[in-house]
Amino acid sequence: xxxxxxxxxxxxxxxxxxxxxxxxxxxxxxxxxxxxxxxxxxxxxxxxxxxxxxxxxxxxxxxxxxxxxxxxxxxxxxxxxxxxxxxxxxxxxxxxxxxxxxxxxxxxxxxxxxxxxxxxxxxxxxxxxxxxxxxxxxxxxxxxxxxxxxxxxxxxxxxxxxxxxxxxxxxxxxxxxxxxxxxxxxxxxxxxxxxxxxxxxxxxxxxxxxxxxxxxxxxxxxxxxxxxxxxxx
Numbered sequence: 583x584x585x586x587x588x589x590x591x592x593x594x595x596x597x598x599x600x601x602x603x604x605x606x607x608x609x610x611x612x613x614x615x616x617x618x619x620x621x622x623x624x625x626x627x628x629x630x631x632x633x634x635x636x637x638x639x640x641x642x643x644x645x646x647x648x649x650x651x652x653x654x655x656x657x658x659x660x661x662x663x664x665x666x667x668x669x670x671x672x673x674x675x676x677x678x679x680x681x682x683x684x685x686x687x688x689x690x691x692x693x694x695x696x697x698x699x700x701x702x703x704x705x706x707x708x709x710x711x712x713x714x715x716x717x718x719x720x721x722x723x724x725x726x727x728x729x730x731x732x733x734x735x736x737x738x739x740x741x742x743x744x745x746x747x748x749x750x751x752x753x754x755x756x757x758x759x760x761x762x763x764x765x766x767x768x769x770x771x772x773x774x775x776x777x778x779x780x781x782x783x784x785x786x787x788x789x790x791x792x793x794x795x796x797x798x799x800x801x802x803x804x805x806x807x808x809x810x811x812x813x814x815x
Contacts, residue, residue, distance in 0.1 A: 583653070583656070583659075583735075583738060583790070584651060584738065585739055585741075586649060587639065587649070587650065587651075587653075587656055587738075588735035588736075588738045588739050589739060590635060590649070591659070591660075591663065591735060592735065615630035615634050616630050619633060624671040625678075625681075625682055628664070628667055628668060628671070628682070629682070629686045629690075632686075633692055633693075633706075635663075636660075636693075636706045636709075639656065640700075640703075640706065640709060641697065641698075642697060642698040642699060643697075643698065643700050646697075646700055654709065655779075655783045657709050657710065657712070657713045658713050658716055658779075658780050658783060659731050659783075661710065661713055661714075661716040661717060662724060662727050662728050662731055663728065663731075664679070664717075665679055665716065665717060665721070665728075666724055666728040668682055669721050669724070669725075679717045679718075680717070683714075683717060687706075688707070690707075692706070693706040693707040693710070694706075722768075722769075723765065723768075723777070726761060726764060726765045726768070726769075727765065727777075727780060727784075730761045730765065730784055731784065733754050733757050733758045733761065734758055734791075736751075736754055737751045737754050737755060738787075738791070740754075741791060741794070741795070748794075748796075748797045748798060749797070751798075752797055752798065755788075755792075755795070755799060756799055759788075759799045759800075759802055762781070762785070762788075762802050765781065766781070766802075785801060785802065788801060789801045
């Protein structure tokens with residue numbers, strides 16, 4: 583994770599705005615995403631933004647090295663974003679994520695086009711399929727993972743590596759740690775759970791910030807949190 587990746591994702595976290603009654607969601611500013619992609623409905627608008635992320639971070643060797651910094655695990659965060667946003671739109675489909683995958687990813691030319699000068703991964707679909715388990719996660723944990731990832735991105739964007747003053751981000755650092763602990767406790771996370779690796783990546787990205795800002799709360803210890811929770815039960 584880095585500031586540049588989060589700045590790519592930040593506008594995509596704000597693609598929807600609540601209506602006055604707080605129930606129906608409406609997309610904002612399609613102009614930057616729908617030039618060569620169909621945006622006839624909400625799913626199409628999400629697809630346009632989803633493609634924008636992959637084009638920015640993974641479209642060729644240069645993007646892999648300069649934008650994504652070779653950090654393929656970022657795809658996990660992108661799929662968490664996708665799952666969360668799909669959960670907010672009204673749909674007649676029983677499973678928005680499966681429907682989206684079948685229509686846009688599995689059958690979409692842009693997702694199946696070979697990535698230039700990259701040999702480790704064939705195309706966007708290949709990157710997605712290697713992390714496809716996220717699209718089958720229960721939405722109760724997706725929403726918490728989204729909150730944790732979103733808060734972490736806010737810190738990366740706000741944080742000034744040249745300054746020793748971390749006060750502006752301290753509240754969000756505390757918020758991240760509390761959300762992280764809640765995920766582990768509420769969902770009985772253990773090393774045998776598939777999304778344990780998502781938590782490890784979140785933890786690593788937080789720890790990289792913690793090393794630069796000593797005021798931030800200690801990096802959560804997953805095994806200690808589990809042990810303490812079991813002892814209290």
